[in-house]
Amino acid sequence: MKGEDWIGRELADIKRQMQQDRAANPFGPMGILPRKGGIDVQGFVNSLRLDGTKGVAMDDDGVFIVYGPDGTTPVARFGPLESAPGEYGVEVLVGATWVQLGAQAVTWDLVAGKPADFASLVTSAVANATDAVNAEEAAHALDADGSEYGWTNNVAGTEFYALWVGNDGGFHLGRNVSSIKYKENVTDATLAPEAVLNLRPVRYDRKPSGTNGEFPGAKGEFGLIAEEVAQHVPEIVTKFQGEIDGVRYDLLAVALLPVLQRHEQIIKEQGEEIARLKNLMSMKGSV
Template identity: 85%
Template structure:
Protein backbone atom coordinates (compact mmCIF):
# COMPACT_ATOMS: atom_id res chain seq x y z
CA UNK A 1 0.00 0.00 0.00
CA UNK A 2 1.42 3.36 -0.96
CA UNK A 3 1.23 6.65 0.93
CA UNK A 4 -2.08 7.55 -0.79
CA UNK A 5 -3.77 4.40 0.50
CA UNK A 6 -3.71 2.63 -2.87
CA UNK A 7 -3.36 -1.12 -2.65
CA UNK A 8 -0.96 -2.21 -5.44
CA UNK A 9 -0.23 -5.73 -6.65
CA UNK A 10 3.14 -6.24 -8.34
CA UNK A 11 4.21 -8.83 -10.87
CA UNK A 12 6.83 -11.58 -10.40
CA UNK A 13 9.70 -9.06 -10.63
CA UNK A 14 8.36 -7.23 -7.58
CA UNK A 15 8.60 -3.83 -9.27
CA UNK A 16 6.06 -3.85 -12.12
CA UNK A 17 2.50 -3.06 -10.95
CA UNK A 18 -0.20 -5.29 -12.46
CA UNK A 19 -3.30 -4.31 -10.45
CA UNK A 20 -4.52 -1.44 -8.25
CA UNK A 21 -7.32 -0.97 -5.71
CA UNK A 22 -8.39 2.52 -4.67
CA UNK A 23 -8.18 5.81 -6.63
CA UNK A 24 -8.13 4.92 -10.32
CA UNK A 25 -5.50 5.88 -12.86
CA UNK A 26 -7.95 5.03 -15.64
CA UNK A 27 -10.73 7.24 -14.23
CA UNK A 28 -9.32 10.07 -12.08
CA UNK A 29 -11.61 10.99 -9.21
CA UNK A 30 -13.21 7.54 -9.06
CA UNK A 31 -12.43 4.47 -6.96
CA UNK A 32 -12.37 0.80 -7.87
CA UNK A 33 -10.14 -1.96 -9.14
CA UNK A 34 -8.04 -1.74 -12.30
CA UNK A 35 -5.48 -3.92 -14.03
CA UNK A 36 -2.61 -3.03 -16.32
CA UNK A 37 -3.13 -4.21 -19.91
CA UNK A 38 0.05 -3.51 -21.82
CA UNK A 39 0.70 0.08 -20.85
CA UNK A 40 -2.94 1.00 -20.19
CA UNK A 41 -4.83 0.80 -16.90
CA UNK A 42 -8.27 -0.77 -17.40
CA UNK A 43 -11.01 -0.45 -14.77
CA UNK A 44 -12.65 -3.76 -13.95
CA UNK A 45 -16.41 -3.72 -14.43
CA UNK A 46 -16.45 -0.49 -16.46
CA UNK A 47 -15.82 -2.25 -19.80
CA UNK A 48 -15.47 1.12 -21.46
CA UNK A 49 -12.03 0.76 -23.03
CA UNK A 50 -12.05 1.30 -26.79
CA UNK A 51 -9.45 0.15 -29.30
CA UNK A 52 -8.13 3.70 -29.60
CA UNK A 53 -7.53 3.83 -25.85
CA UNK A 54 -5.32 0.74 -25.80
CA UNK A 55 -1.63 1.58 -25.94
CA UNK A 56 1.22 -0.62 -27.02
CA UNK A 57 -0.73 -2.18 -29.91
CA UNK A 58 1.38 -3.95 -32.56
CA UNK A 59 1.48 -2.29 -35.98
CA UNK A 60 0.94 -5.60 -37.79
CA UNK A 61 -0.84 -8.83 -36.97
CA UNK A 62 -0.04 -12.37 -38.03
CA UNK A 63 -2.72 -13.89 -40.32
CA UNK A 64 -5.23 -16.11 -38.55
CA UNK A 65 -6.69 -17.74 -41.68
CA UNK A 66 -6.06 -21.12 -43.20
CA UNK A 67 -4.04 -21.57 -46.37
CA UNK A 68 -7.20 -22.31 -48.37
CA UNK A 69 -8.87 -19.10 -47.23
CA UNK A 70 -5.69 -17.13 -47.89
CA UNK A 71 -5.48 -18.55 -51.42
CA UNK A 72 -9.12 -17.73 -52.09
CA UNK A 73 -8.60 -14.18 -50.81
CA UNK A 74 -5.52 -13.72 -52.96
CA UNK A 75 -7.36 -14.99 -56.04
CA UNK A 76 -10.30 -12.64 -55.39
CA UNK A 77 -7.96 -9.69 -54.88
CA UNK A 78 -6.12 -10.49 -58.12
CA UNK A 79 -9.36 -10.72 -60.06
CA UNK A 80 -10.59 -7.45 -58.55
CA UNK A 81 -7.36 -5.70 -59.51
CA UNK A 82 -7.59 -6.97 -63.08
CA UNK A 83 -11.14 -5.80 -63.73
CA UNK A 84 -13.10 -2.66 -63.05
CA UNK A 85 -15.62 -3.05 -60.25
CA UNK A 86 -19.31 -3.23 -61.09
CA UNK A 87 -20.95 0.17 -61.13
CA UNK A 88 -23.55 0.87 -58.46
CA UNK A 89 -26.84 -0.63 -59.63
CA UNK A 90 -25.33 -2.12 -62.79
CA UNK A 91 -27.11 -5.42 -62.20
CA UNK A 92 -30.52 -3.78 -62.64
CA UNK A 93 -32.49 -4.50 -65.81
CA UNK A 94 -33.35 -1.53 -67.99
CA UNK A 95 -36.99 -1.76 -66.89
CA UNK A 96 -36.04 -1.23 -63.25
CA UNK A 97 -37.52 1.93 -61.78
CA UNK A 98 -34.22 3.57 -60.91
CA UNK A 99 -34.15 7.05 -59.40
CA UNK A 100 -33.51 10.07 -61.60
CA UNK A 101 -35.16 12.09 -64.33
CA UNK A 102 -32.65 11.51 -67.16
CA UNK A 103 -30.88 8.40 -68.41
CA UNK A 104 -27.68 8.03 -70.42
CA UNK A 105 -25.95 5.54 -72.66
CA UNK A 106 -22.41 4.97 -71.40
CA UNK A 107 -18.91 4.46 -72.72
CA UNK A 108 -16.10 2.62 -70.95
CA UNK A 109 -12.81 4.48 -71.37
CA UNK A 110 -9.42 2.84 -71.93
CA UNK A 111 -7.68 4.96 -69.33
CA UNK A 112 -6.01 3.39 -66.32
CA UNK A 113 -9.28 2.88 -64.45
CA UNK A 114 -11.62 2.03 -67.38
CA UNK A 115 -13.90 4.83 -66.21
CA UNK A 116 -17.47 5.35 -67.42
CA UNK A 117 -18.63 8.38 -69.37
CA UNK A 118 -21.85 9.54 -71.05
CA UNK A 119 -22.27 8.74 -74.76
CA UNK A 120 -22.79 12.31 -75.96
CA UNK A 121 -23.40 13.60 -79.50
CA UNK A 122 -24.05 17.34 -79.19
CA UNK A 123 -22.26 19.71 -81.57
CA UNK A 124 -20.71 21.38 -78.52
CA UNK A 125 -18.46 18.33 -78.09
CA UNK A 126 -17.33 18.25 -81.75
CA UNK A 127 -15.17 20.16 -84.22
CA UNK A 128 -13.98 19.73 -87.82
CA UNK A 129 -17.43 18.41 -88.80
CA UNK A 130 -17.76 17.35 -92.49
CA UNK A 131 -20.22 15.24 -94.46
CA UNK A 132 -19.42 11.51 -94.49
CA UNK A 133 -20.49 9.13 -97.24
CA UNK A 134 -20.77 5.36 -96.98
CA UNK A 135 -21.19 3.17 -100.03
CA UNK A 136 -24.62 1.50 -99.75
CA UNK A 137 -23.24 -1.71 -101.30
CA UNK A 138 -20.55 -1.88 -98.59
CA UNK A 139 -23.22 -1.87 -95.89
CA UNK A 140 -25.31 -4.46 -97.76
CA UNK A 141 -22.26 -6.75 -97.97
CA UNK A 142 -22.18 -7.18 -94.21
CA UNK A 143 -22.90 -10.79 -93.22
CA UNK A 144 -25.21 -11.46 -90.25
CA UNK A 145 -24.14 -14.62 -88.39
CA UNK A 146 -25.03 -16.77 -85.43
CA UNK A 147 -22.25 -17.98 -83.16
CA UNK A 148 -21.30 -19.44 -79.79
CA UNK A 149 -18.92 -17.54 -77.55
CA UNK A 150 -15.76 -19.35 -76.46
CA UNK A 151 -15.57 -20.40 -72.80
CA UNK A 152 -13.48 -18.26 -70.47
CA UNK A 153 -11.24 -19.36 -67.63
CA UNK A 154 -11.48 -17.84 -64.17
CA UNK A 155 -8.99 -17.96 -61.30
CA UNK A 156 -8.05 -21.33 -59.82
CA UNK A 157 -10.02 -22.49 -56.82
CA UNK A 158 -8.32 -22.75 -53.39
CA UNK A 159 -6.02 -25.75 -53.18
CA UNK A 160 -2.76 -26.66 -54.90
CA UNK A 161 -4.31 -29.23 -57.25
CA UNK A 162 -7.60 -27.43 -57.97
CA UNK A 163 -8.12 -26.65 -61.68
CA UNK A 164 -9.04 -23.20 -62.94
CA UNK A 165 -12.77 -22.58 -63.14
CA UNK A 166 -14.21 -22.58 -66.68
CA UNK A 167 -17.24 -20.45 -67.55
CA UNK A 168 -19.19 -21.52 -70.67
CA UNK A 169 -19.88 -18.91 -73.33
CA UNK A 170 -23.30 -17.79 -74.54
CA UNK A 171 -24.84 -19.93 -77.30
CA UNK A 172 -26.59 -18.93 -80.51
CA UNK A 173 -25.83 -15.21 -80.38
CA UNK A 174 -26.72 -13.02 -83.37
CA UNK A 175 -24.40 -10.38 -84.78
CA UNK A 176 -21.47 -9.54 -87.03
CA UNK A 177 -17.79 -10.52 -87.20
CA UNK A 178 -15.62 -7.45 -86.61
CA UNK A 179 -12.88 -8.53 -89.03
CA UNK A 180 -15.46 -8.90 -91.83
CA UNK A 181 -17.01 -5.54 -91.03
CA UNK A 182 -13.56 -3.93 -91.20
CA UNK A 183 -13.32 -4.97 -94.88
CA UNK A 184 -16.50 -3.09 -95.81
CA UNK A 185 -17.35 -0.41 -93.20
CA UNK A 186 -14.23 0.14 -91.07
CA UNK A 187 -15.76 3.29 -89.57
CA UNK A 188 -17.89 1.20 -87.19
CA UNK A 189 -15.11 -1.15 -86.01
CA UNK A 190 -13.35 -0.61 -82.67
CA UNK A 191 -9.88 -1.75 -81.63
CA UNK A 192 -8.45 -2.76 -78.27
CA UNK A 193 -4.71 -2.54 -77.70
CA UNK A 194 -4.18 -2.11 -81.42
CA UNK A 195 -6.21 -5.14 -82.56
CA UNK A 196 -9.70 -5.37 -84.09
CA UNK A 197 -12.00 -6.02 -81.16
CA UNK A 198 -15.62 -4.98 -81.62
CA UNK A 199 -18.37 -3.44 -83.74
CA UNK A 200 -20.15 -0.16 -83.00
CA UNK A 201 -23.65 -1.52 -83.61
CA UNK A 202 -25.06 1.89 -82.70
CA UNK A 203 -23.27 3.39 -85.73
CA UNK A 204 -24.60 0.72 -88.07
CA UNK A 205 -27.89 2.63 -88.15
CA UNK A 206 -26.01 5.74 -89.29
CA UNK A 207 -24.41 3.78 -92.14
CA UNK A 208 -27.84 2.44 -93.12
CA UNK A 209 -29.02 6.01 -93.79
CA UNK A 210 -26.98 5.92 -97.02
CA UNK A 211 -28.69 2.66 -98.01
CA UNK A 212 -32.14 4.13 -97.33
CA UNK A 213 -31.32 7.33 -99.27
CA UNK A 214 -30.01 5.33 -102.24
CA UNK A 215 -33.07 3.09 -102.32
CA UNK A 216 -35.40 6.08 -101.96
CA UNK A 217 -33.87 7.73 -105.02
CA UNK A 218 -34.17 4.47 -106.98
CA UNK A 219 -37.86 4.24 -106.09
CA UNK A 220 -38.40 7.88 -107.07
CA UNK A 221 -36.76 7.22 -110.44
CA UNK A 222 -39.07 4.25 -111.08
CA UNK A 223 -42.05 6.41 -110.19
CA UNK A 224 -40.86 9.34 -112.33
CA UNK A 225 -40.49 11.57 -109.29
CA UNK A 226 -37.64 14.00 -108.63
CA UNK A 227 -34.78 12.70 -106.47
CA UNK A 228 -34.30 13.69 -102.87
CA UNK A 229 -33.10 17.27 -102.39
CA UNK A 230 -29.52 17.78 -101.23
CA UNK A 231 -28.90 17.33 -97.55
CA UNK A 232 -29.45 20.47 -95.47
CA UNK A 233 -26.46 22.41 -94.25
CA UNK A 234 -25.07 21.44 -90.87
CA UNK A 235 -25.40 23.38 -87.64
CA UNK A 236 -22.92 26.18 -87.06
CA UNK A 237 -21.03 25.23 -83.88
CA UNK A 238 -20.63 28.86 -82.81
CA UNK A 239 -24.31 29.59 -83.32
CA UNK A 240 -25.27 26.44 -81.41
CA UNK A 241 -23.04 27.46 -78.51
Protein backbone atom coordinates in the same frame (compact mmCIF):
# COMPACT_ATOMS: atom_id res chain seq x y z
CA MET B 1 2.61 -66.24 25.02
CA LYS B 2 4.72 -63.23 24.36
CA GLY B 3 4.91 -60.64 27.10
CA GLU B 4 4.55 -56.89 27.11
CA ASP B 5 8.29 -56.47 26.82
CA TRP B 6 8.12 -58.09 23.35
CA ILE B 7 5.56 -55.52 22.19
CA GLY B 8 7.82 -52.78 23.43
CA ARG B 9 10.76 -54.20 21.55
CA GLU B 10 8.67 -54.42 18.34
CA LEU B 11 7.59 -50.77 18.65
CA ALA B 12 11.14 -49.69 19.20
CA ASP B 13 12.26 -51.64 16.16
CA ILE B 14 9.56 -50.05 14.00
CA LYS B 15 10.55 -46.58 15.25
CA ARG B 16 14.20 -47.30 14.46
CA GLN B 17 13.33 -48.43 10.92
CA MET B 18 11.26 -45.31 10.33
CA GLN B 19 14.15 -43.15 11.50
CA GLN B 20 16.49 -45.00 9.15
CA ASP B 21 14.09 -44.56 6.21
CA ARG B 22 13.78 -40.84 6.94
CA ALA B 23 17.55 -40.48 7.11
CA ALA B 24 17.91 -42.34 3.77
CA ASN B 25 16.27 -39.35 1.97
CA PRO B 26 18.94 -36.63 2.02
CA PHE B 27 16.61 -34.26 0.10
CA GLY B 28 13.99 -34.21 2.82
CA PRO B 29 15.28 -31.00 4.41
CA MET B 30 14.94 -29.32 0.99
CA GLY B 31 11.27 -30.23 0.74
CA ILE B 32 11.81 -32.97 -1.87
CA LEU B 33 9.88 -36.02 -0.81
CA PRO B 34 8.76 -39.26 -2.48
CA ARG B 35 5.20 -39.23 -3.69
CA LYS B 36 3.05 -41.85 -5.33
CA GLY B 37 3.47 -41.46 -9.08
CA GLY B 38 6.21 -38.81 -8.81
CA ILE B 39 8.32 -36.50 -6.70
CA ASP B 40 6.85 -33.81 -4.47
CA VAL B 41 8.93 -30.63 -4.50
CA GLN B 42 7.65 -28.34 -1.76
CA GLY B 43 4.07 -29.27 -2.59
CA PHE B 44 4.52 -29.27 -6.42
CA VAL B 45 5.66 -31.70 -9.08
CA ASN B 46 7.90 -29.57 -11.30
CA SER B 47 9.40 -29.88 -14.75
CA LEU B 48 12.26 -27.47 -15.44
CA ARG B 49 13.45 -26.08 -18.77
CA LEU B 50 17.04 -26.30 -19.94
CA ASP B 51 17.69 -22.78 -18.67
CA GLY B 52 16.48 -23.76 -15.20
CA THR B 53 13.15 -21.93 -15.35
CA LYS B 54 10.00 -23.79 -14.38
CA GLY B 55 8.01 -24.99 -17.40
CA VAL B 56 5.25 -27.25 -16.03
CA ALA B 57 4.11 -27.97 -12.50
CA MET B 58 1.36 -30.02 -10.84
CA ASP B 59 0.04 -28.75 -7.52
CA ASP B 60 -1.56 -30.70 -4.67
CA ASP B 61 -4.99 -30.32 -6.28
CA GLY B 62 -3.81 -32.18 -9.38
CA VAL B 63 -3.78 -29.06 -11.59
CA PHE B 64 -1.16 -28.98 -14.33
CA ILE B 65 0.13 -25.44 -14.81
CA VAL B 66 2.18 -24.20 -17.75
CA TYR B 67 4.39 -21.19 -17.04
CA GLY B 68 5.59 -18.40 -19.30
CA PRO B 69 9.22 -17.67 -20.20
CA ASP B 70 9.93 -16.21 -16.76
CA GLY B 71 9.05 -19.50 -15.07
CA THR B 72 6.73 -17.79 -12.59
CA THR B 73 3.74 -16.49 -14.56
CA PRO B 74 1.06 -19.12 -15.33
CA VAL B 75 -0.21 -19.04 -18.94
CA ALA B 76 -2.28 -22.25 -19.16
CA ARG B 77 -3.97 -24.70 -16.78
CA PHE B 78 -5.39 -28.23 -17.01
CA GLY B 79 -7.67 -29.52 -14.28
CA PRO B 80 -10.07 -27.62 -11.96
CA LEU B 81 -10.82 -24.32 -13.68
CA GLU B 82 -10.34 -20.80 -12.41
CA SER B 83 -12.71 -19.53 -15.13
CA ALA B 84 -15.50 -21.96 -14.19
CA PRO B 85 -15.24 -23.10 -10.53
CA GLY B 86 -16.39 -26.66 -10.05
CA GLU B 87 -15.66 -27.64 -13.65
CA TYR B 88 -12.65 -29.31 -15.23
CA GLY B 89 -10.92 -28.63 -18.53
CA VAL B 90 -8.22 -26.52 -20.15
CA GLU B 91 -7.95 -22.76 -19.83
CA VAL B 92 -5.48 -20.13 -20.98
CA LEU B 93 -4.66 -16.71 -19.61
CA VAL B 94 -5.84 -13.92 -21.96
CA GLY B 95 -4.62 -10.63 -20.58
CA ALA B 96 -5.58 -10.92 -16.93
CA THR B 97 -8.55 -13.28 -17.52
CA TRP B 98 -8.62 -17.08 -17.55
CA VAL B 99 -10.58 -18.34 -20.59
CA GLN B 100 -11.80 -21.92 -20.90
CA LEU B 101 -10.98 -23.49 -24.27
CA GLY B 102 -13.88 -24.88 -26.29
CA ALA B 103 -16.60 -23.42 -24.07
CA GLN B 104 -16.91 -19.86 -25.32
CA ALA B 105 -17.22 -17.77 -28.47
CA VAL B 106 -14.09 -15.74 -29.10
CA THR B 107 -15.02 -12.07 -29.22
CA TRP B 108 -13.04 -9.32 -30.91
CA ASP B 109 -12.13 -7.89 -27.49
CA LEU B 110 -10.52 -11.19 -26.47
CA VAL B 111 -8.26 -11.33 -29.54
CA ALA B 112 -4.77 -10.38 -28.42
CA GLY B 113 -2.13 -8.80 -30.60
CA LYS B 114 -4.53 -7.52 -33.29
CA PRO B 115 -3.09 -4.65 -35.39
CA ALA B 116 -4.50 -1.17 -35.07
CA ASP B 117 -4.21 -0.44 -38.81
CA PHE B 118 -5.36 -2.94 -41.45
CA ALA B 119 -4.38 -0.90 -44.54
CA SER B 120 -1.36 -3.05 -45.35
CA LEU B 121 -3.44 -6.24 -45.02
CA VAL B 122 -6.05 -4.95 -47.50
CA THR B 123 -3.39 -3.87 -49.96
CA SER B 124 -1.71 -7.24 -49.72
CA ALA B 125 -4.99 -9.11 -50.27
CA VAL B 126 -5.81 -7.06 -53.37
CA ALA B 127 -2.32 -7.58 -54.74
CA ASN B 128 -2.53 -11.33 -54.20
CA ALA B 129 -5.95 -11.51 -55.88
CA THR B 130 -4.67 -9.53 -58.86
CA ASP B 131 -1.63 -11.79 -59.24
CA ALA B 132 -3.88 -14.83 -59.24
CA VAL B 133 -5.72 -13.71 -62.38
CA ASN B 134 -4.37 -14.73 -65.76
CA ALA B 135 -2.64 -11.72 -67.37
CA GLU B 136 -4.67 -11.88 -70.58
CA GLU B 137 -7.97 -12.23 -68.75
CA ALA B 138 -7.04 -9.43 -66.35
CA ALA B 139 -6.53 -7.08 -69.30
CA HIS B 140 -10.04 -7.82 -70.58
CA ALA B 141 -11.74 -7.98 -67.17
CA LEU B 142 -10.88 -4.54 -65.80
CA ASP B 143 -13.90 -2.98 -64.13
CA ALA B 144 -14.81 0.52 -65.21
CA ASP B 145 -14.92 3.15 -62.51
CA GLY B 146 -18.43 3.09 -61.05
CA SER B 147 -19.53 -0.07 -62.87
CA GLU B 148 -20.39 -1.88 -59.62
CA TYR B 149 -23.01 0.79 -58.91
CA GLY B 150 -24.27 0.72 -62.49
CA TRP B 151 -25.20 -2.93 -62.64
CA THR B 152 -26.81 -3.03 -59.19
CA ASN B 153 -28.80 0.19 -59.54
CA ASN B 154 -32.45 0.24 -60.61
CA VAL B 155 -32.24 3.50 -62.56
CA ALA B 156 -34.72 6.18 -61.58
CA GLY B 157 -35.21 9.70 -62.81
CA THR B 158 -36.49 11.45 -65.93
CA GLU B 159 -33.36 11.41 -68.12
CA PHE B 160 -31.24 8.43 -69.14
CA TYR B 161 -27.85 8.21 -70.83
CA ALA B 162 -26.00 5.61 -72.82
CA LEU B 163 -22.47 5.20 -71.52
CA TRP B 164 -18.97 4.98 -72.90
CA VAL B 165 -16.09 3.14 -71.23
CA GLY B 166 -12.89 5.11 -71.72
CA ASN B 167 -9.46 3.60 -72.34
CA ASP B 168 -7.74 5.91 -69.85
CA GLY B 169 -5.90 4.52 -66.84
CA GLY B 170 -9.09 4.06 -64.82
CA PHE B 171 -11.44 2.87 -67.59
CA HIS B 172 -13.88 5.57 -66.48
CA LEU B 173 -17.52 5.73 -67.53
CA GLY B 174 -18.89 8.72 -69.46
CA ARG B 175 -22.11 9.79 -71.23
CA ASN B 176 -22.45 8.86 -74.90
CA VAL B 177 -23.09 12.40 -76.13
CA SER B 178 -23.74 13.65 -79.69
CA SER B 179 -24.45 17.36 -79.38
CA ILE B 180 -22.69 19.75 -81.78
CA LYS B 181 -21.26 21.52 -78.73
CA TYR B 182 -18.96 18.56 -78.24
CA LYS B 183 -17.80 18.40 -81.87
CA GLU B 184 -15.63 20.28 -84.36
CA ASN B 185 -14.35 19.78 -87.90
CA VAL B 186 -17.73 18.37 -88.95
CA THR B 187 -17.95 17.17 -92.61
CA ASP B 188 -20.27 14.92 -94.61
CA ALA B 189 -19.37 11.25 -94.37
CA THR B 190 -19.24 9.25 -97.58
CA LEU B 191 -19.94 5.56 -97.26
CA ALA B 192 -20.67 3.24 -100.16
CA PRO B 193 -24.00 1.45 -99.65
CA GLU B 194 -22.45 -1.70 -101.12
CA ALA B 195 -19.99 -1.83 -98.21
CA VAL B 196 -22.80 -2.10 -95.67
CA LEU B 197 -24.70 -4.62 -97.80
CA ASN B 198 -21.61 -6.85 -97.81
CA LEU B 199 -21.79 -7.36 -94.04
CA ARG B 200 -22.63 -10.93 -93.05
CA PRO B 201 -25.04 -11.51 -90.15
CA VAL B 202 -24.08 -14.64 -88.17
CA ARG B 203 -25.11 -16.73 -85.18
CA TYR B 204 -22.43 -17.95 -82.80
CA ASP B 205 -21.61 -19.40 -79.38
CA ARG B 206 -19.30 -17.50 -77.10
CA LYS B 207 -16.20 -19.35 -75.87
CA PRO B 208 -15.97 -20.36 -72.19
CA SER B 209 -14.12 -17.93 -69.96
CA GLY B 210 -12.15 -18.26 -66.73
CA THR B 211 -8.74 -19.73 -66.02
CA ASN B 212 -9.98 -23.29 -66.58
CA GLY B 213 -13.00 -22.47 -68.74
CA GLU B 214 -15.36 -22.80 -65.80
CA PHE B 215 -17.74 -20.11 -67.06
CA PRO B 216 -19.66 -21.26 -70.16
CA GLY B 217 -20.35 -18.69 -72.87
CA ALA B 218 -23.74 -17.64 -74.20
CA LYS B 219 -25.19 -19.81 -76.99
CA GLY B 220 -26.86 -18.81 -80.25
CA GLU B 221 -26.02 -15.11 -80.16
CA PHE B 222 -26.79 -12.95 -83.23
CA GLY B 223 -24.37 -10.37 -84.58
CA LEU B 224 -21.36 -9.63 -86.77
CA ILE B 225 -17.71 -10.69 -86.84
CA ALA B 226 -15.53 -7.64 -86.15
CA GLU B 227 -12.72 -8.76 -88.46
CA GLU B 228 -15.17 -9.12 -91.37
CA VAL B 229 -16.75 -5.74 -90.63
CA ALA B 230 -13.29 -4.16 -90.67
CA GLN B 231 -12.90 -5.21 -94.32
CA HIS B 232 -16.02 -3.30 -95.39
CA VAL B 233 -16.96 -0.67 -92.79
CA PRO B 234 -13.90 -0.11 -90.55
CA GLU B 235 -15.52 3.07 -89.19
CA ILE B 236 -17.71 1.02 -86.82
CA VAL B 237 -14.98 -1.36 -85.58
CA THR B 238 -13.36 -0.81 -82.16
CA LYS B 239 -9.92 -1.92 -80.98
CA PHE B 240 -8.55 -2.88 -77.58
CA GLN B 241 -4.84 -2.59 -76.94
CA GLY B 242 -4.22 -2.25 -80.68
CA GLU B 243 -6.22 -5.32 -81.76
CA ILE B 244 -9.68 -5.57 -83.38
CA ASP B 245 -12.07 -6.21 -80.52
CA GLY B 246 -15.65 -5.16 -81.15
CA VAL B 247 -18.32 -3.58 -83.36
CA ARG B 248 -20.08 -0.30 -82.69
CA TYR B 249 -23.59 -1.63 -83.21
CA ASP B 250 -24.94 1.79 -82.26
CA LEU B 251 -23.26 3.19 -85.41
CA LEU B 252 -24.57 0.42 -87.66
CA ALA B 253 -27.82 2.36 -88.08
CA VAL B 254 -25.80 5.40 -89.19
CA ALA B 255 -23.91 3.24 -91.68
CA LEU B 256 -27.26 2.03 -93.07
CA LEU B 257 -28.45 5.58 -93.79
CA PRO B 258 -26.69 5.77 -97.21
CA VAL B 259 -28.40 2.49 -98.16
CA LEU B 260 -31.80 3.82 -97.13
CA GLN B 261 -31.16 7.15 -98.84
CA ARG B 262 -30.16 5.41 -102.07
CA HIS B 263 -33.22 3.15 -101.92
CA GLU B 264 -35.39 6.18 -101.26
CA GLN B 265 -33.90 7.94 -104.27
CA ILE B 266 -34.45 4.87 -106.46
CA ILE B 267 -38.06 4.56 -105.27
CA LYS B 268 -38.63 8.25 -105.97
CA GLU B 269 -37.14 8.01 -109.44
CA GLN B 270 -39.12 4.85 -110.21
CA GLY B 271 -42.27 6.53 -109.00
CA GLU B 272 -41.65 9.48 -111.26
CA GLU B 273 -40.94 7.14 -114.19
CA ILE B 274 -44.13 5.16 -113.53
CA ALA B 275 -46.11 8.38 -113.39
CA ARG B 276 -44.57 9.54 -116.67
CA LEU B 277 -45.37 6.23 -118.38
CA LYS B 278 -48.95 6.27 -117.10
CA ASN B 279 -49.37 9.80 -118.41
CA LEU B 280 -47.94 8.80 -121.79
CA MET B 281 -50.26 5.77 -122.04
CA SER B 282 -53.19 7.94 -121.08
CA MET B 283 -52.38 10.43 -123.85
CA LYS B 284 -52.11 7.64 -126.44
CA GLY B 285 -55.44 6.18 -125.35
CA SER B 286 -57.22 9.48 -125.87
CA VAL B 287 -55.99 9.82 -129.47
